[in-house]
Amino acid sequence: MAILRLTISNQLAELRRMGFALAEFLDDEGVSKSTAHRVKLVVEELVVNVIQHAFDDGAPHAILLDVRTDPQGVAIMVEDDGKRFDPTIAAAPPLKELLESGKSGGLGVAIIRKVTRELKYERTDNKNRVRAYVENAIRPGPGRNK
Amino acid sequence: MIELEVLSHDSDVSHVKLKGRLDAVTLRQVDIRFHGETAARKRSTIVDISELDFITSLGIGMLFGCAKSLRRHDAVMVLVGSKGFVDNALRTVGAHEIIPFAANVEDALRVARESRS
Numbered sequence: 497m498a499i500l501r502l503t504i505s506n507q508l509a510e511l512r513r514m515g516f517a518l519a520e521f522l523d524d525e526g527v528s529k530s531t532a533h534r535v536k537l538v539v540e541e542l543v544v545n546v547i548q549h550a551f552d553d554g555a556p557h558a559i560l561l562d563v564r565t566d567p568q569g570v571a572i573m574v575e576d577d578g579k580r581f582d583p584t585i586a587a588a589p590p591l592k593e594l595l596e597s598g599k600s601g602g603l604g605v606a607i608i609r610k611v612t613r614e615l616k617y618e619r620t621d622n623k624n625r626v627r628a629y630v631e632n633a634i635r636p637g638p639g640r641n642k
Numbered sequence: 643m644i645e646l647e648v649l650s651h652d653s654d655v656s657h658v659k660l661k662g663r664l665d666a667v668t669l670r671q672v673d674i675r676f677h678g679e680t681a682a683r684k685r686s687t688i689v690d691i692s693e694l695d696f697i698t699s700l701g702i703g704m705l706f707g708c709a710k711s712l713r714r715h716d717a718v719m720v721l722v723g724s725k726g727f728v729d730n731a732l733r734t735v736g737a738h739e740i741i742p743f744a745a746n747v748e749d750a751l752r753v754a755r756e757s758r759s
Binding site: 508512529530533536540541547548603604607 | 665666667670700703727730734
């Protein structure tokens with residue numbers, strides 16, 4: 497198991513640094529492009545949600561990203577000390593309704609739920625911890641892609 | 643990095659192309675211009691996304707906001723060249739049920755022009 501732990505501040509400008517570190521880590525670990533893409537998507541949706549909605553005091557806050565690979569997939573943990581937000585129970589309006597509204601609110605949660613195999617939330621010590629698991633894409637076995 | 647290229651603005655159909663990443667950072671660089679080149683023109687618009695490498699919910703929201711605005715003016719947005727991871731992301735949220743996807747520009751033009759007939 498390999499681990500990436502990264503702390504960023506609650507600024508959108510930090511997303512680039514996070515993105516580069518995550519991409520390099522997944523590449524170094526030999527994670528397939530398909531799985532890596534879904535991991536990047538989930539991480540970005542989770543972290544952007546924290547940056548945009550978790551804080552309203554205008555102060556700097558730390559967001560911890562922990563990513564771990566295993567033979568079956570990639571485990572993601574995002575921790576912040578912002579407002580309570582549980583994406584496992586957050587309202588996600590029907591996708592068609594969201595899209596027709598022309599707004600993206602709730603779309604990120606919907607994407608995360610669709611892309612992850614597991615999504616868990618806990619709040620302890622006034623911190624949100626969201627854990628998501630992205631399973632490896634199934635590769636065609638011998639004889640299946642003839 | 644995101645690029646918005648205007649390929650043509652005909653009298654009835656606009657044709658633009660998005661290249662690169664459409665995420666929380668790049669959205670701020672492109673959304674006002676994208677709206678200006680699509681929804682604000684009130685004409686059906688073909689959006690070539692064949693060179694779009696990454697899209698998040700905020701980027702999808704931009705596309706749907708403009709598509710909705712165009713519909714109010716009896717115009718449509720048609721996506722062309724959707725493939726790979728971007729296509730997966732769009733289909734994951736059911737985008738194809740709301741915005742027409744076309745395999746090529748000719749099909750996209752037909753869909754765009756039929757919307758006005």
